Amino acid sequence: MTAMVEERISKIKEIVCEILELDESEVTNTSLFVDDHGADSLGSIEILASLEKAFGVTIEQSELPRMVNLDGVYEVTAEAAGW
Amino acid sequence: MNRVVLTGIGVVSSIGIGAEEFAAGLRAGRSGARPISVFDTTGFEHANGCEVVGFDPSRWLRDLDPSTMGKASQFSVAAARMAVADAGLAGQLTDKRGLVTVGTTDGESFDLDRLVETEVEDGPEAMDGAGARRVPAPLLSLSIARELRLGNVSAYTIATACSAGNYAIGDGFDAVRSGEVDFALCGGADAMCRKTFAGFYRLGTIAPEFCQPFDVDRKGILTGEGAGMLVLESLDSAVRRGARIYAEVLGYGLNCDAYHQVAPNQSSIERCMRLALDDAGVKPHEVDLISAHGTGTKANDITETRAIRQVYGDRPPRTISVKSMLGHTMGAASALGTIACALAITHGFVPPTINHRVTDPECEIDCVPNESVAADLRVVQNNGMAFAGNNASVILGKYTPGEPAVNGLAPVAVNPAAADPRPADNRSEVKR
């Protein structure tokens, strides 16, 4: 994993944890925001909005169903950014 | 306890100004949607809304200078003046004990948008003093009292967001019912603003073109604006002075989800409707029409129609959304909805849900697609729901002179000639 990728992953995790009011230690790459961490639909939109601002990308709302955990969020963001 | 009736209606809306125009718009299924012009929409991929066009505040203001008032206050005052004239009470309320209450979501946020724009461009020192003086939310109601020179009223603004109109109507109903006041001038007002548009856009709930409540392909709301004001008085008072009675207010219900700031809660909405039915003394099967909150978002329409089916069973009354025509007029929405219900009772028709193609199988109701239908309506319910879980349902009944109320309350003695509605022409205000 390159330093660049690690940095992005770490930034995404920071954003998600800030929004969902979680410690980074509580979240794994596959733990589910809604089922495991009690997130709601507003939380998902907040994550999408923050990613758009942080990485200067546009993410369609239709991608929300894929953004259920950190892996999903990274995948969607990477596609939107062309990483 | 007094029976409470609705005797005056004032409307500022994207499909018509004044009760008559508004009724005609509802019957025709007119759409208020058009490209937004009141703020710069550069950068938004789509920006339709339901603006009020052709509104000239000076036509309705005698005392107040429109430049000292925000747009929402201009709307509320214009609608209030219309409602008072429509009730045949122009100039007669100066010393009468009354309650003036206007519901709103955004108050004068249109002005706040512009103050922020100034601040961003030129710094906070450059903000416009006149603009700053226009923004306190109590002014939406106090400006009505000032313009109409009401010297014996309590006036305040109810800021329970998108159910605020129904909150205000309920408050007016209670005050008239117990005899605390001789009249209530109540309703809701909001002016379209960038803040709310950008917010709903960000939430992904602004429809690109039009609002299609209950449709399987619905894409969200359109923001709208306007005002709806009602004159409520006791039945005794209305009969005594021979006023036209649009409808009787039978009751209402209020509650709070205490659940989520923006997501609706089905069981709480059910409870609100049950509270309203109990308060009105009517049974679910007696309700002929529901004017739903019906925003046209996925979440609202499914949750609300499910709640309706829980309360009304598998064959609920026709359930329409006037937001298909008016967009979401925020604090004015439930006031305009209640007015639409009253006009539907008076004129004997069900307003349609326009822009409708295929009903969402998850919204199992008859939304009266696209075309209004004639109907004799006896009991009608209007729903309002809001951010912060503020729910409010109002129930209106048809008033028939000399007969007991729909809910069995005793009739009052009626002079039939006096109760005869005068032609609308004779009651409309002489314009300056």
Add this chain to the structure above:
Amino acid sequence: MSSPAYAAVRPVITAWSAVSPFGVGRKFFVDGVLAGQPTAAPLDREQWPGPDEQACLVPDFSVKEVLGRKGTRSMDRVTGLAVSTIGQLLHDADGNRVVRTGEESALVLGTTMGSAQSTMDFVRDSFTGGQPHHVDPARMPNSVMNCAAGQCAIWHQLRGPNTTLAGGGAAGLLSLDYARRLLHHGRAGQALVGAAEEYSTARAWLHRHSGGTTVLGEGCAILLVEPAAAVGEGRRPLAEVLAVQSRFYLDADPRRALAASVRDVLTDAGVRQEEVWAAVGSAVGEPGEHEHAQLRALFGDAAVNRMPGADLLGDTGAASSALRIATVLSVAERSAEAAGKLVVLSAVDPYGTAACALLRLAD
């Protein structure tokens, strides 16, 4: 006009709390009132880069510190003030819940315009962000005036009517009147009633540009109001709400409207002017001087001097008249003489309302 409604329900105040420049909670408020200590202090200009040199702030108030990290990420200051005040009211000193809530609990919360700061911050992002829709979705509810009341409901499970009443300086008394009406019509079994106003840079700028010269303050006071009949054995009301009245005033002159409201509450309650033990105004600055002069003329110096002045907490906007009720209850708590006495509270709001309430303090 006279209303049978008062007699029917006999609303009583059974508990209260306040978060104010005196501190967080009732005890700090009572001590502050009795000490009569002014609270205006120089502002930290880094945190408050507005036009003001000084203000009356709730000392070291931080939403996260008072309420914890969970659920407070996007909570604004006025919401934090309201949520924490109600939390104080509902719990005893050890944190045990002492007041039940639920479907029968209404909340009537007075405001001027919600959080001007939140509303303006929210739309600012639309002007300065990369895209006009790059606003913070989490903050959208804060940009609407009912945010504080809705959050109070969520935090404290208040599932009855939940009303945000924009009434400016008279909001506390208007909310009390509104709550009385709710109780009278059986729309709730009990009502939490009060008002909240935050200090913010945005509010300071709006105040300055509107020509305001008063030193701004902030705070929240909440009362628990119930029908007298609902107060069971072992609980003692603190005061009975005998009457509340308000009037819009014409031609920028509140005197006639205030006089009429005073006359109405006395008539409603069948009380003679000379029976009033204390008279308490809410406005500060020049309007406050006029208000107090009128109260002196109506009730005499002794009645007005029985309560500390309104300016200890600064111009607390919508919260002012609610905080004045708290002031009266504070004095009553520590004064044997106050028992059973009649108190008139007034409010004169710059936007156009004069209001008045008549309380009878508990024996």
